[in-house]
Amino acid sequence: MASISIASIKKIKSSCSNGFQFDIQDYRQRGDKNLSKTIHLDDNRLIKATLYFQDEIIEYRNTGQRIPILNVSIWTKSGEFMMWSYGLGRFHHYMDKKCLRRNMTVLQELTKEISDDLIKSMAVDNRDESIFNALKPSSGVIHHEVGIGKDGTMIK
Numbered sequence: 001m002a003s004i005s006i007a008s009i010k011k012i013k014s015s016c017s018n019g020f021q022f023d024i025q026d027y028r029q030r031g032d033k034n035l036s037k038t039i040h041l042d043d044n045r046l047i048k049a050t051l052y053f054q055d056e057i058i059e060y061r062n063t064g065q066r067i068p069i070l071n072v073s074i075w076t077k078s079g080e081f082m083m084w085s086y087g088l089g090r091f092h093h094y095m096d097k098k099c100l101r102r103n104m105t106v107l108q109e110l111t112k113e114i115s116d117d118l119i120k121s122m123a124v125d126n127r128d129e130s131i132f133n134a135l136k137p138s139s140g141v142i143h144h145e146v147g148i149g150k151d152g153t154m155i156k
Helices: 006-014 024-030 104-110 116-122 130-134
Strands: 035-040 045-058 061-077 083-085 090-093
Touching: 035 104, 035 116, 045 104, 045 116, 061 104, 061 116
Parallel strands: none
Antiparallel strands: 035 045, 045 061, 061 083, 061 090
């Protein structure tokens, strides 16, 4: 994997606006050069906004263009050292900012347009605990076991 210097990270961060910075975690885990920002909602939840590039695909073909994308998701504390996100969050594609190369300057310019209010308006809590309630025996959804008898018929 390629390496990046601390000086480069500081230079990228200095050109970002509205609290965005180089996402070191994404870079170390996947080698992606993204910008991100976190907004703490309370002790157990935070919103993470990530700006990155995605290849433009039209009719199963790569056009050679890169589209900047903003992804906003809510993360919930699960245990002492873990955070959990339900679903993928919301995406905004900046189709008018397409470029041929993954140019960090394009992402840095976009950070000027992305306010906390925009991020919060995109944040959606995707938690749906109805599946867990349906699995409880008291729900009546799963109320008995079904099996196959010796003669091949279903038994309840």
